[in-house]
Amino acid sequence: MVVILTVAITAMLTVAALVFDLSQRRVDRRVNKSVADTAVRAGLGLLHLGPWSGVCRAREYLRTNTRVADFDAGSEQWFRPDSPLSPFASSPCLNTTGFPFLQLCLPGAVGGDPRMDTWGRLTATAGGGRYSIEIQSGYTMPDPRFGEDVLSAADTGDLVKGSCDNLVVIIKERRTPLFGGIVGRADKTTTIRSVGRISNIDTGDYNPALLLLERYGCSVLTASGAGTRVIAQPFQDHPGVIQIDSADNQGGCASNKAVLNGQTVPGGPPIIVACNASVLSPSPGCNPALENKPGRVGIYALNFPHAANDYVTSPYPGSYGDTLAVPAAQSGRAPLDGPYKQTVRSLDADAQSVLTGNAGKPPGCATIVNNACTGTDGTWLVLQQTDCDDYANFFTSLLAPGRAASPLIWFNCNLNVNGSVLQPLGLILSAPSSFVVVTGSLSVTSTFAIIDPRKVYIGGRASGPGIGLDVGNGGKLNIGNPTPGADCLLPSPMLAYTKLVVGDGSFKMGSGGAAHLCGTFVLMASGYGKIPALNNTEPCETPCSTYKGTVNIGSGSHIDWSAPNLVTTRRPTLFDRETISPLEDVALWTEAGGAGNGVSGGGDSKMTGVYFMGNAHAFNLAGGGGANVYLSAQFIARTMTVTGGSVVNLVLNPLNSIPLIMYELLLVR
Numbered sequence: 169m170v171v172i173l174t175v176a177i178t179a180m181l182t183v184a185a186l187v188f189d190l191s192q193r194r195v196d197r198r199v200n201k202s203v204a205d206t207a208v209r210a211g212l213g214l215l216h217l218g219p220w221s222g223v224c225r226a227r228e229y230l231r232t233n234t235r236v237a238d239f240d241a242g243s244e245q246w247f248r249p250d251s252p253l254s255p256f257a258s259s260p261c262l263n264t265t266g267f268p269f270l271q272l273c274l275p276g277a278v279g280g281d282p283r284m285d286t287w288g289r290l291t292a293t294a295g296g297g298r299y300s301i302e303i304q305s306g307y308t309m310p311d312p313r314f315g316e317d318v319l320s321a322a323d324t325g326d327l328v329k330g331s332c333d334n335l336v337v338i339i340k341e342r343r344t345p346l347f348g349g350i351v352g353r354a355d356k357t358t359t360i361r362s363v364g365r366i367s368n369i370d371t372g373d374y375n376p377a378l379l380l381l382e383r384y385g386c387s388v389l390t391a392s393g394a395g396t397r398v399i400a401q402p403f404q405d406h407p408g409v410i411q412i413d414s415a416d417n418q419g420g421c422a423s424n425k426a427v428l429n430g431q432t433v434p435g436g437p438p439i440i441v442a443c444n445a446s447v448l449s450p451s452p453g454c455n456p457a458l459e460n461k462p463g464r465v466g467i468y469a470l471n472f473p474h475a476a477n478d479y480v481t482s483p484y485p486g487s488y489g490d491t492l493a494v495p496a497a498q499s500g501r502a503p504l505d506g507p508y509k510q511t512v513r514s515l516d517a518d519a520q521s522v523l524t525g526n527a528g529k530p531p532g533c534a535t536i537v538n539n540a541c542t543g544t545d546g547t548w549l550v551l552q553q554t555d556c557d558d559y560a561n562f563f564t565s566l567l568a569p570g571r572a573a574s575p576l577i578w579f580n581c582n583l584n585v586n587g588s589v590l591q592p593l594g595l596i597l598s599a600p601s602s603f604v605v606v607t608g609s610l611s612v613t614s615t616f617a618i619i620d621p622r623k624v625y626i627g628g629r630a631s632g633p634g635i636g637l638d639v640g641n642g643g644k645l646n647i648g649n650p651t652p653g654a655d656c657l658l659p660s661p662m663l664a665y666t667k668l669v670v671g672d673g674s675f676k677m678g679s680g681g682a683a684h685l686c687g688t689f690v691l692m693a694s695g696y697g698k699i700p701a702l703n704n705t706e707p708c709e710t711p712c713s714t715y716k717g718t719v720n721i722g723s724g725s726h727i728d729w730s731a732p733n734l735v736t737t738r739r740p741t742l743f744d745r746e747t748i749s750p751l752e753d754v755a756l757w758t759e760a761g762g763a764g765n766g767v768s769g770g771g772d773s774k775m776t777g778v779y780f781m782g783n784a785h786a787f788n789l790a791g792g793g794g795a796n797v798y799l800s801a802q803f804i805a806r807t808m809t810v811t812g813g814s815v816v817n818l819v820l821n822p823l824n825s826i827p828l829i830m831y832e833l834l835l836v837r
Contacts, residue, residue: 196341197358202473203233204337204362205835209471210415211305211335212364212833213497217704219288219305220269222335224261226303227290229472232417236294236301236339243293249304250285260288270702273306275330282306282330300340306331307363309837314361316837326367336363336837363837366497374464375825376411377401377442377818379804381501381707381782386421388414390429390786391439391810398430398810400442400463401819408442408463408818411828413498416469416480426479427469428493440465464830466496471833497831501782504754504804504826505703507742511750512691512757513699519669520696523607523627530578530605545603549574556581575599582608582629585616585643594644596652597621601664609673611638612681615653617646621666628673630695634716636673639725641680648686655774656686656730665732665749669693673716674764679724687732689751692717692758699759707806712761712783719756719781723768723790731755731777731824739823753824754778761785761806775801778826782806790814802826 211226230236246261248254260269274283289304308331310317326333342357377400382388389412391398400408414427421427430439442463469480470493481493522531529536532544539550556579577597583606585595594615597604604618607627618624624647628636639645646652648666665687672695677683694717721727734749745752754777758765761783767773768790779801781787787805799818802825810816 196343197360200339200341200358201360201362203230203236204339204360206472207233207303207337208335208362208364208835209495209833211303211337212366212831213415213468213471215305215333215335215364215366216497216829216831217500217502218269218271219273219286219332220260220271222305223288223290223303224264224269226335226337227261230301230303230337236299239292239294239301240296243291245291247289248285249287249289254285266702273330273332275306275328275332282308282332286332298342300342302338303336305335307334307336309334309363311336311361314837333365333367334363334836335365336361338362361837362835365834365836366831367834374409374830375406375802375820375822375827376409376499377802377820378410378412378808379499379802379826379828380410380412380414380806380808381499381804382412382414382785382806383498383706384415384418385807386414386416386418386425386427387429387786387809388412388427388807389440389810390808392429393811395814396439396810397815398440399815399817401817402443402463403819403821406820406822407444408820409828410440410442410465411496411499412465412467412469413500414467414469415472415498416474416478417472421479422477426482427467428465428481430482465493466830467493468496468498470495495833497833499828500704500706501780501804502704503828504778504780504782507745507826508751508754508757509699509703511745513701515667515669515691515751516693516696516699519625519671519691519693522605522625523671528580528607530576546576547574548576548578550578550580553581556583575602577602577604579604579606579608581606582611584611584613586611586613609636609638611635611640612643612645613640614642615644615646617644617649617652618666619646619648619650619652620664621648621668622664624666624668625671626669627671630672630716634673635676636670636692636717637675639677639681639683641678643678643681645681645683645685647684647688649684652684653682654684655728656684663734665689665734665751667691667751670717671696674718674720674760677721677725677727679722681722682726683728685727685729685755687730689732689754690719690756692719692756692760694758694760699757707783707785708761709783709785710761712759713785714762715758715760715783717758717760718764718784719758719767720764721767721773725768726772727767728774729755729776730774733777733824736823739827753826754780755801756780759783763788765805766790773799775799776821777824778802778804780804784808789816800824 207226207229210229211222214225215222246256246259263269274286276283287306292301338361340357340359342355380388400410402408416427442465444463530543530548533541536550541548541550596617598619600620602621603623605625609629610626626636667689669691671693694715731753732749732751735744735752740752756779758781762785765781765784766788784805786807786809788809790811800821802820
């Protein structure tokens with residue numbers, strides 16, 4: 169009897185041990201699957217930038233996950249899964265600005281073999297060998313290791329894309345049975361796989377009115393103050409779009425510090441809205457019933473699970489107007505860098521050479537005689553600091569015979585245009601196709617107009633307040649405006665445009681100041697050489713926060729600013745930018761970071777084109793209390809804060825902005 173009882177108890181313990189261990193393996197699979205799914209979503213958000221971009225972002229997520237946080241020392245291996253394998257001596261993830269990290273995936277000929285030499289694979293172990301990890305992009309399906317791929321209904325991807333659109337994370341976990349070991353059961357291994365794919369939603373219809381480049385933190389878009397609203401309006405058949413790149417992975421966001429913060433009023437309208445594409449300016453802002461293409465608020469952070477007290481959007485019944493925020497890929501600044509950055513870098517170098525290369529004289533000038541010299545570009549009218557300080561002498565020199573409409577004027581001074589008895593209306597330079605240089609700072613408290621410039625270079629200053637261009641109370645600055653004081657003509661029938669460079673210091677407008685910058689591209693150079701050499705660099709806090717090339721348009725001022733717009737009936741092509749208008753549609757470029765960039769003009773502010781402040785943290789936009797501000801502008805910044813009790817309507821013309829390719833992030837296994 170004792171023997172029978174002993175055998176029975178042993179059998180029951182054995183069965184219980186087996187059941188427990190089996191349950192543990194199921195838990196392992198479920199948890200590892202959840203981890204792998206999220207790692208794949210993380211990688212898909214950057215996969216459009218190249219295979220290693222996706223692999224390294226998935227790796228980054230896994231290394232912050234508690235189950236596999238610490239890869240075993242020396243276990244990581246990186247290689248191309250070509251035949252033969254091509255290993256790397258160091259991690260591509262440590263060099264995010266060069267080869268092979270920025271190499272794009274090449275799908276190969278349609279129907280031919282995929283270009284596996286452009287793919288990337290990472291293998292590693294964690295937990296002392298307990299976990300084996302594999303991350304790869306591209307990735308061919310069917311994979312013979314997984315039987316479900318050979319089913320007749322299995323989704324094996326788009327042949328045209330040659331597996332470049334696939335990313336896989338495989339996690340194997342070896343576990344010693346907790347109880348089964350008593351009866352001699354060996355270690356068991358569970359294997360899970362997650363496969364993701366990116367697919368184009370649309371290649372041309374999505375133009376974000378706001379593109380915010382913060383990659384990690386909270387409070388990326390904040391609207392506050394009674395009555396404040398931000399509305400990304402539709403334009404014809406193009407929907408309103410807001411794109412936010414943050415992953416919200418720096419400690420999480422509390423409910424009052426979400427990625428997207430919109431102050432809410434119980435029963436009131438939403439504060440942040442991206443409208444549908446039915447009518448230009450619906451009232452009170454969006455009308456879902458008229459939708460023919462939904463607006464879009466894309467947030468990268470929505471690809472990941474978050475704790476209960478960690479918010480991506482501030483509480484409002486699930487939706488912002490007609491737009492529920494949706495998971496999105498990261499954009500980065502690549503859509504702007506690609507077409508324009510090299511042109512801007514060349515302009516930066518040219519301005520530095522002109523302003524600093526000949527000891528205060530125009531390029532190529534050897535000597536100055538009677539306020540004139542002949543240099544590389546022709547004969548310049550040259551005015552020194554004593555001329556600029558003595559208005560009588562200044563205007564005598566400027567208005568001398570043959571100089572009244574000089575196309576080349578060189579102010580070797582800190583120029584203060586404040587009016588005088590001789591020039592009560594200020595200073596108007598009327599030469600066609602002119603080139604005007606101010607080697608120091610420019611301050612305007614009267615009228616300063618350059619009717620038809622091609623280039624305006626201002627040296628500015630880094631010391632003291634660091635102001636390069638200052639339009640004070642009563643000042644009126646007019647660039648490229650045939651009628652000083654009048655608004656820019658829109659759409660502008662321009663045949664040329666202006667390149668305005670402030671070499672150092674900020675562009676500041678005080679209350680009561682006015683600026684008309686018509687068909688004008690402005691580069692705030694911050695001392696030159698500050699534009700990254702490579703595309704799609706991350707926003708920076710240091711040293712960009714020390715750059716002084718900020719733009720601050722004060723409350724009560726009037727800003728009328730239009731970008732170069734020589735191509736008016738279509739989006740500019742590469743050929744257009746090479747032959748007609750290299751800076752088409754871009755109004756502002758500054759690498760200045762931290763605080764300091766902001767527009768707080770009145771309700772009559774007018775801005776068209778693309779305003780790039782990719783490191784601004786935050787860019788402050790306020791239209792003036794109670795104002796209904798319509799801006800046909802695209803703002804690209806690190807973060808943005810909107811205040812002032814105003815309704816800011818961003819009515820973006822897709823022909824004059826930077827389009828994004830929107831990607832749908834799919835889990836297919």
